[in-house]
Amino acid sequence: MKNLRNTISAMILLLALGNKATAQTSPDANTTVICSGTSKTLTSSVDGSSYQWYKDGQLISAAKSKTYDAATPGDYVVVAINEHGCASDASPAVKVLGVPDATPTITALNNNSCFTSGNNVELTGSGIPTTSINGLSYRYEWRKTGSNTVISNASKITLNTVSQSGSYTLTIVPVWSGADLTCSKTSAETTVTINPFAAKPTIATNIGNYASDDEKKAGVVCERNDVTLTASVASSDPNLTTTVTYQWLKDGAPISGQTTNVLKLTNVSSANSGLYTVTATTTTGCTATSDAVTIDVKARPAKPSIQY
Known part of the structure; x- marks a missing residue:
């Protein structure tokens, strides 16, 4: 039996040395895998009175059944032994590989x-x-x-x-x-x-109270009138929100203290002429800015006198 073990060990060593990995997408012949903490059941294809399993050329004590649960990576072979004590040649080696753990x-x-x-x-x-x-x-x-x-x-x-x-x-x-x-x-x-992004605000004005339609489009207003700009936001888009705060701007610069949705310009003069916008800001700092509204303050003619 000692000579049999030596012969089997030599055969296993040759099998292991000759089994070099090659670049292919399908599994190598006589190869299987196991996850860490699991085992793979190996089964002899030949019936015998008893069996002997080997791993990496070493006898596995007490591994004498037709099946063996391989729990560690290595090269496994089995020998079948009949009722007369005659042993078969060693099976081709089955290589059991451990699956490398992923770290997602x-x-x-x-x-x-x-x-x-x-x-x-x-x-x-x-x-x-x-x-x-x-x-x-x-x-x-x-x-x-x-x-x-x-x-x-x-x-x-x-x-x-x-x-x-x-x-x-x-x-x-x-x-x-x-x-x-x-x-x-x-x-x-x-x-x-x-x-959610801020819904884009729109601006309504009362310029039409003082000007013709063409002048309203041009933002024309006479000096010393009062102008009111009113911002509003509306949207049914679930990605937008109407819960916002406001900041009015003139020619791109913030107007100090003007943080409500209404901007009132009283007794306007040429200094009030410019492009007005309003920025809406959400509680998480997402902003949207309106289109610009033009205010073009025109001087009134000189106060006439009546000649008589």
Whole structure:
């Protein structure tokens, strides 16, 4: 029996030395994988009265059944022994490889941003092991907390609506020969906040009380009149909000103290001429600015006297 063991050990060593990895997308012959903490059941194809299993050329004590649960990576062979004590040649080696653990990580870009076209929140996943095993691949699975639905299998997802605010996780699933393995890993949650943008304000004026239609369009108003500008916001878009504060501006510069939706200009003069806008700001600092309204103050003619 000692000579048999030596012969088997030599055969195993030759098999191991000749089994070099090659670049291919399908599993190598006589190769399987196990996740950490699990085992793979190996089964002899030949019936015998008893069996002997070997790992990496070393006899496995008490491994004398037709099946053996391989829990550690290595090269395994089995010998079948009949009722007369005659042993078969050693089986071809089966290589059991350990699945490298993934370490899923999420990187967020533009998080806690204001909703606006092109200002998307991007979540990028990483953590797939760099160790290459033929036949082993990994798949990304993105989920929003509270739902088991897989949002995407891409390495990066883009979020661009207020309703997509919430917590997200990334799971990396190892796949062996087309079948999912049980040793998937899930990242910590990443919370995404997409703040609603301010609805764009509009400005109404009372210039029409003093001017013709053409003059109203041009913002013409006579000096010493009073002008009232009133801002308002309205939107049914869920990505916008009408809960805002205001700041009035003249020619692009903030007007001190003018932070309500109404701007009153009394007894106007040429100094009041200019372009007026109003900026609406949300509680999270998202802003929108109105279109400009022109105020063009015209001098009155000289007070006439009556000649008689």
